[in-house]
Amino acid sequence: MTPQDAIRLFTKTLENLEKWMDKATEHAKARSFEVDVLAKARLAPDQHDFVHQVQLACDQAKYAAAYLGGKPAPSHPDTEQTFAELRERIRKCTGFLATLQEKDFAGAEERKVAPSWLGGRWLRGDDYLVHVAVPNFFFHVTTAYAILRHNGVALGKMDYIGSLPTHEG
Amino acid sequence: MTPQDAIRLFTKTLENLEKWMDKATEHAKARSFEVDVLAKARLAPDQHDFVHQVQLACDQAKYAAAYLGGKPAPSHPDTEQTFAELRERIRKCTGFLATLQEKDFAGAEERKVAPSWLGGRWLRGDDYLVHVAVPNFFFHVTTAYAILRHNGVALGKMDYIGSLPTHEG
Numbered sequence: 001m002t003p004q005d006a007i008r009l010f011t012k013t014l015e016n017l018e019k020w021m022d023k024a025t026e027h028a029k030a031r032s033f034e035v036d037v038l039a040k041a042r043l044a045p046d047q048h049d050f051v052h053q054v055q056l057a058c059d060q061a062k063y064a065a066a067y068l069g070g071k072p073a074p075s076h077p078d079t080e081q082t083f084a085e086l087r088e089r090i091r092k093c094t095g096f097l098a099t100l101q102e103k104d105f106a107g108a109e110e111r112k113v114a115p116s117w118l119g120g121r122w123l124r125g126d127d128y129l130v131h132v133a134v135p136n137f138f139f140h141v142t143t144a145y146a147i148l149r150h151n152g153v154a155l156g157k158m159d160y161i162g163s164l165p166t167h168e169g
Numbered sequence: 170m171t172p173q174d175a176i177r178l179f180t181k182t183l184e185n186l187e188k189w190m191d192k193a194t195e196h197a198k199a200r201s202f203e204v205d206v207l208a209k210a211r212l213a214p215d216q217h218d219f220v221h222q223v224q225l226a227c228d229q230a231k232y233a234a235a236y237l238g239g240k241p242a243p244s245h246p247d248t249e250q251t252f253a254e255l256r257e258r259i260r261k262c263t264g265f266l267a268t269l270q271e272k273d274f275a276g277a278e279e280r281k282v283a284p285s286w287l288g289g290r291w292l293r294g295d296d297y298l299v300h301v302a303v304p305n306f307f308f309h310v311t312t313a314y315a316i317l318r319h320n321g322v323a324l325g326k327m328d329y330i331g332s333l334p335t336h337e338g
Contacts (some may be wrong), residue, residue, distance in 0.1 A: 001170035001171075001175070001295070001298060001299050001303065005295070005299050006170070006299075009299055009300070009303075009304070013304065043212070043315050043318060043319045044318045044319050044321070047318055118333075118335060120337075121335040121336060121337055122335065122336050123333060123334065123335055123336070124334075124336075126170070126174070127333075127334050129170060130170050130174050130175075130178055131178070131330065131333050131334065132330070132333070134170065134178075134303060134307070135178070135182065135307060135329070135330060136326075136330070138303070138304060138307030138308065138311060139307065139311050139314075139326075139329055142307060142308050142311035142312060142315075143311060143315055145308075146212050146311075146312055146315045149212060149213045149216055150212045150213050150319075152213070157305075157308075160304070160308055161300065161301070161304060161305070164287075164292065164296075164300050164301070165292065165293075165296050165300065166287060166290040166291065166292055167290060167291055167292070167293075168289075168290055
C-alpha cells in the first residue's frame with residue numbers, strides 16, 4: 001500500500017461514511033426523530049461522540065496526506081454540530097486529498113514526521129502511515145459506524161467496505 | 170505499506186488486543202463479575218459478539234498472510250467461548266503469521282486472490298490488501314475494542330496503537 005493507495009482508500013472510505021450518514025438520515029426519518037441526535041451519540045460517556053469521530057477520521061486522512069505529500073495541512077476547525085456540517089467537513093477533507101499529485105509523494109517513506117503529540121520525537125513517513133495514520137483512520141470510521149449501528153441504523157459489512165476493484169475469470 | 174509491513178502491523182495489533190483483554194480481566198475482577206460475560210457482549214443485537222469479532226480479526230490477518238504469502242491458510246475452527254480460548258486463537262494466528270518469510274511475498278501484489286465470497290471474481294494481491302484485509306482487520310479489532318469500552322473497560326488510544334518506532338532529535 002503506497003501513500004497514494006492509502007489516500008485513495010481514505011477518500012473511498014470517507015465517501016462510504018457519507019452513505020452511512022444517508023442511511024442514518026433515512027432511519028431517523030422512518031422513526032420520526034431528528035438525525036442530529038445521532039451526531040451527539042457515543043458508545044461510552046468518556047469516549048468521543050459521532051461528530052468528533054468523523055472530525056478525527058478526517059484529520060487522520062488530512063494529516064497523512066499533508067505529511068506524506070510534503071504540503072501544509074489546511075486548517076479545519078472542529079466547529080461542526082450537525083450531519084449537514086459534517087458532510088461539508090468530509091468534502092473539505094476529500095477536496096484537499098484530491099489536490100495531492102503523484103509527484104508530491106516522491107521520497108515520502110523517508111520524510112521525518114514530527115506531530116506535536118510525539119513531544120519532539122519523529123517517525124519515518126512509512127512508519128507514520130503504517131503505525132499511526134492507517135490504524136487511527138480506521139479506528140475513527142469504525143467507531144462512527146459502531147455508534148450508528150448501536151443506535152439501530154441498518155448497516156452491513158459491504159456498506160463499510162464499499163466498492164471493490166474485482167476482475168472476472 | 171508492504172505485505173510484510175501489514176503482517177507485522179496485524180501481529181502487533183493482535184498483541185495489543187491481548188492487552189485490552191488483560192485490562193478487561195482486571196476490570197471484571199475489580200467489579201466482581203466473570204470476564205467471560207464480555208465474550209458474549211455486542212453493540213447491537215444483530216452484530217457479532219466480542220468472541221466473533223476476535224475470530225474475524227484473526228481470520229483477516231491469517232488469510233492476508235496466506236493469500237499474499239502463497240501458503241495454505243491453516244484451519245482455525247470458530248469454537249472459542251472464553252477469553253482463555255480467544256488468547257489461544259490469537260496465538261495460533263500470530264504463530265502462523267510468524268512462519269511467513271520475506272521471500273514468500275515476492276510477487277504478492279500480482280497474485281490472484283479469489284476468496285469464495287467473491288463468487289468467482291478475484292482481486293489483485295495489492296488490491297486485496299488495500300481494499301479488504303486492512304480495512305476489515307481494523308474493523309474487527311476496533312469493534313472488539315468498542316465492545317470493551319462500551320462495557321466500562323478503561324482503554325485509551327495508546328492501548329489501541331501500542332508501541333511506535335519513534336526516533337529522537
